[in-house]
Amino acid sequence: MKKIHRFRVLVMGRANAGKTTILQRVCNSTENPEIFDGKGNKIDGDVVQGTLKRGVHKIEHELVFCSNPGFVFHDSCGFEAGSTRQFDEMRKFVVDHGAMTRVNERIHAIWFCIPMTDYHRTVTAAEKKFFNECDTGHVPVIVLLTKADALYLPALRGFLDEGLAIAEAKERAAEKQGELLDKWLDHIKQELGKCKFPPKEYVSLQKMHQEGADCSALMDCTANVLNEEGLQRLLISTQQSSIALCVQYAVHK
Structure with a gap:
């Protein structure tokens, strides 16, 4: 584990x-x-932008931010409408990079994004296909409920349709948003829990469009599902989201 210098994540959705x-x-x-x-x-x-416009994308490409080169990301772009060939390429990448002998080339976690803007179709055939047919081995998969803020508008509309004044509707919509999120999270857990290779964990993300948004829940969740202490140490030292997480891990160890 001492030879691992970068934490590698496959991002899907x-x-x-x-x-x-x-x-x-x-x-x-x-x-x-x-x-x-x-x-x-x-x-x-x-x-890269030119190839994306033509519908071409390579999952092997490494995405690295100058602000934190300790993370390496791979993007499984266009998964929803992917052909059988694209799905097979993705699965081969997961299998190959989940068991690489060179530890720096392994993927250490998979983040599978489901946007709440599509709450009316949270689990589609694409999600079921992945979790039924793609054995990720020891690489944990975490489902990310993204854009959870999108549930505020249907909550607000519901109260307005009931005849509430706009001020009261806004006041109650925030609480209702949380209830809707819990409802859809339970639904997703039930549906994916029936699959052959269900995700290890789930986490909801809000206000990610805001600069400086809190990612500590994602980091905490990812650290908790890792099955090797060395990977946990690497993630904790690489992430910049939560000092509290660093302290918590240090105290725990």
């Missing part, structure tokens, strides 16, 4: 699930990441 924003918050950055091929060669950002 639908388009517009807020993945890049979460990575920016984790790395305390407002910039886009630098992108490297699997051999450490930097790829021109314009070239």
Whole structure:
């Protein structure tokens, strides 16, 4: 474990699930990441944008933020509408990089994003396919309920439809938002819990669009599901989200 220098995460989920924003918050950055091929060669950002517009994406590409190069991210882009070929490529990447003999090339965790902007279809065929057919081995998968703030508007509309004044509706909508989040979280847990390879844990993320948003819940959750102490130490030392988490881990150990 002493040879591991960077914590590597595969980020998955639908388009517009807020993945890049979460990575920016984790790395305390407002910039886009630098992108490297699997051999450490930097790829021109314009070239990457051009390939994305043509529907081409390579999961092998490494996304690294200058503000925190201790994290390396891989993005499984376009998973929702992916073909069988794309799914097979993703699964091969997970299997290969989950069991790499070179520890610095292994993926250490998978963050699977489900946006609450799509709360009416939280678990689609794509999610079920992944959790039924993709055995990630010892690499833990955490489901991230992203854009949880989106549940505020349906909560507000519900109270307005009931005839409440706007001031009272706003006051009650925040509490109702929490209830809706709990409802959809329970639904997702039930659906994915039936799958062959269910996720290890779940965490909801709010206000990630705000600069300086709190990512400590994600870091805490990820640290808790790691099955190797060395990986826990690496994550705790790499993350910049929570001093409290560093202290908690130090006291616990």
